[in-house]
Amino acid sequence: MPRAPRQRANTARVIIQTLIYTIILPACIIGLVLFVSSMSSRNGGNLEEENAPMETRYFQVQSIDTMQDSRDRAREVEKNPAAFDAVIERDMTLISHAGATHVAIDTPYDPEFSAVLKRWVDAARTYGLSVWFRGNFSGWEGWFGYASITPATHLSMLRNFITSNAELFENGDIFTPCPECENGGPGDPRKTGDARGYDDFLVAEHQTALSAFGTIGKDVSVYASMNKDIASDILTKDTAAALGGTILIDHYAPLADDYALTIDDLSSRLSARIGIGEFGAPIPNINGAMTDKMQAAFVGNTLTLLAREKPALPLVNYWSIENGSTALVNENGKPKDAYGILADYFKPIMLSGTIKDPTGTAVPSADVSINGVSASFSVENGGSYNILVPSVENGVDIEFSKAGYAGTSTTIRAPDAGGARKIERNIVLAPSPPSLWYGIETFIRALF
Numbered sequence: 001m002p003r004a005p006r007q008r009a010n011t012a013r014v015i016i017q018t019l020i021y022t023i024i025l026p027a028c029i030i031g032l033v034l035f036v037s038s039m040s041s042r043n044g045g046n047l048e049e050e051n052a053p054m055e056t057r058y059f060q061v062q063s064i065d066t067m068q069d070s071r072d073r074a075r076e077v078e079k080n081p082a083a084f085d086a087v088i089e090r091d092m093t094l095i096s097h098a099g100a101t102h103v104a105i106d107t108p109y110d111p112e113f114s115a116v117l118k119r120w121v122d123a124a125r126t127y128g129l130s131v132w133f134r135g136n137f138s139g140w141e142g143w144f145g146y147a148s149i150t151p152a153t154h155l156s157m158l159r160n161f162i163t164s165n166a167e168l169f170e171n172g173d174i175f176t177p178c179p180e181c182e183n184g185g186p187g188d189p190r191k192t193g194d195a196r197g198y199d200d201f202l203v204a205e206h207q208t209a210l211s212a213f214g215t216i217g218k219d220v221s222v223y224a225s226m227n228k229d230i231a232s233d234i235l236t237k238d239t240a241a242a243l244g245g246t247i248l249i250d251h252y253a254p255l256a257d258d259y260a261l262t263i264d265d266l267s268s269r270l271s272a273r274i275g276i277g278e279f280g281a282p283i284p285n286i287n288g289a290m291t292d293k294m295q296a297a298f299v300g301n302t303l304t305l306l307a308r309e310k311p312a313l314p315l316v317n318y319w320s321i322e323n324g325s326t327a328l329v330n331e332n333g334k335p336k337d338a339y340g341i342l343a344d345y346f347k348p349i350m351l352s353g354t355i356k357d358p359t360g361t362a363v364p365s366a367d368v369s370i371n372g373v374s375a376s377f378s379v380e381n382g383g384s385y386n387i388l389v390p391s392v393e394n395g396v397d398i399e400f401s402k403a404g405y406a407g408t409s410t411t412i413r414a415p416d417a418g419g420a421r422k423i424e425r426n427i428v429l430a431p432s433p434p435s436l437w438y439g440i441e442t443f444i445r446a447l448f
Contacts, residue, residue, distance in 0.1 A: 056421075058307040058388055061174065061315040062346045063102040063132050064095045065278065068323035070120050071106035071135065075144065077116045088123045090333055091321050096127040098328075098339065099346030102174060104132040104317055108143060109161045121168050132174040132317070134225070137161075141184035151185055151201050154178065155208050162212035171219040174315075177205035179225045179277075180250060182234075189234050198230075199239040206243050223248050223315070225277040231266055240272040246314050248277030252286050256301035263313075275315030276306070280326030281338075295326075296337035303345040307388070318342055348388040349417045353426040355400060356383045363429050366402045391421065398425075406432040 069087055077084045095103050103124050107117040117135070124131050137157050139149035149157070158177055162169075169175075181202060182188045189198035202224050209222045224243045226235075228251040240247055247270060253259055263274045281298045282290040290298065299318075306313060321328050328339040355363045362383030370389060380386075389396055391414045401407035410425050417423050 056348075056350060056388075057101070058303075058345055058348060059313045059316045061102055061132075061275070061317075062100050063104050063315065063317040064098060064100050064328070064342075065104040065106070065134070065317055065320040066091055066095075066120070066322075067104070067106040067134070068320050068327070070116075071108065071143075072323075074107050074113050074116050077119065085119065087322075088120060092123045092127045092129065094321060094329060094335065094339070096129055098343040100129065102130045102132045102317075104134045104319075106134045106179075108138045109135050109157070110138050110146070112144075114165075118168065125170070130170065130172045130174070132176070133169075134176050134179045136179060136184075140178065140181075149185075151204075154185065155204060158205060159208050159212045162209065163215055166216035166218065169213070169216070169218045169220050173218075173220045175209055175213070175220050175222050176225045176248070176277075177209045177222065178202070180227055181205075181224075182226060182230050189230070195234045198234055199236060203239060203242045223275070223277075225250060227251070228262060228266075231270070231274075235270060237269075237271050240270040243272075245271075246273045246275065248275045248315055248317075250278035250319075251276065252279065252281070252283045254286050256298060257305055259302055260305045273314050275313060275317075277315070277317055278319040279316070280319040282325050284325055292336045292338070296341045299338045300341040300344075303341070304390075307345060307390075344390040344392050344414075347391050347421065349391050349412060349414065350386060350422045351389045351398065351412055351425060352384070352386045352422070353424050354383040355385055355427045355429060357405070358428055358430050363402055363405065366400055366405075366427075366429065368401075369399045371396050385427075389423075391417065400427045400429060402429055404431060405429040 069091060073084070073087075092103065105117070105120045105124065107113050107120055109117070121131055136143075137149060137154060138144050138146035140154060142148060162175075178185075178201075182190075182198065185201075186192055186194065186197065189195045206222055206224060213220045213222070222244065223246055225248040228249040231247055231249050235247065247266070249262070249266065251259065251262060253262070259276065259279065263276075266272070266274045279302065281287050281295055281302075287298070303316075306316065318328065319326060322333075327336070328342065329335050355366050357363055364383075366385075368387060387398075389398065389412050392412075393414050395411045395413040397409055397411050399407060399409040406429065408427060408429060410427070412423055412425075
């Protein structure tokens, strides 16, 4: 028999109640929980993370070397001081405009060159640059015809030089007691067989310099700098630790990706932070001949890999600003393309904003690439992100993506950043395809 109207109404009511209690109400509760949770993450978050200072550089110390002028031409100053002051002025202008934090000055420490060294240091201070002191005593390698000196004499001269010239140094400077020490004194330990003596001397130099800076009350970092092969073949973990745990390598490679691989190898082998004390191109017997465009591409590829794979690299120093095959400027002082590339990475743009879906929910663990190369970046609670982008005049393409979402991209141009070198872009990644729960959450949010 057909059911009576009242029976049919009761059946419909039961079905509706069942739907409400088993599907719609739980969906509303889940949606409300998701909504409250997302609002909490949007407005609250980890205070420690959100108040953390943003990094504004790819590398902790960004330096450009002046060896070809500050050391090799040190005796030319007295012949025509005014003309040489113009050289110093040009170098400092270029180095500061490139975004360097430090300038590497290689003038010898002998009394003969005291006035020359002061000229260079005073100019650096005028341009707001800290100094990486990379000079030495001429007798160590026999520069300018000086007689050779012993390790004991070097140690004595080192302490006297620092304590007698306190006015040269400022907090934040860097000092290397004996750059590429293997090139002078007793000789290359790989040839002399005295690896232990070499290591012990580096440690003694390090301790002497630290003690001397303590005496004059200056906070100057003391770093050892050596050829890459010496760090690889001679240095030990104990020596690296005794040298403060940071080692700078002077390294010229045929391929850009060799730098990242070398840093990985040495940092693992020595349990130390590895910085680049010297890099540049082309070195003819390593890189062959390069056009200006090829030099710029090599420098750009090297810095791209270092910025991507080696965040917080302690130091990067380009060798050198003028003269020689690796120079960043040509013979008439005009910057080459490689100079502009170096400046792009030394003066990056801070790109920040949020990464959320269309409902306003933070999208964690998104991937980002810059001009097709994956990059590392931080995402804070609430979906806020910060990422450094090379300051390219014509722009770089930034792509954001995550599995299960439709990717999106944005173009960042240096002129858009202004003097603050900051750009804000809020990124929206939509689920693709939208899930059932996403549809339910969207519906619930619409109710609020």
